[in-house]
Amino acid sequence: MGYNGHMVHHLQPGQSEAKDNGERLGCSAGGRLVQLRRRVSEPGFVVTVDAEPRPDVPAELITHDWAAANAAFDRLMRAY
Secondary structure, three states: OEEOOEEOOOOOOOOEEEOOOOOEEEEOOOOOEEEEEEOOOOOOEEEEEOOOOEOOEOOEEEEOOHHHHHHHHHHHHHHO
């Protein structure tokens, strides 16, 4: 599995890493890929997890707010 050309299999559950531009990549508590990246088509950020969404926790969040994006990343890291 790659992330902008980087392999992510080295991350253990609960681990994350940040790129120089602030984008983040992590392996959730349950072993799922979680990404926070800047949107290309318009301003803002998108946070995703490679899992089926659940009623109590979405699998994707789009926001214009940096703090909200980071909070969503942390939440998905714990929830999935």
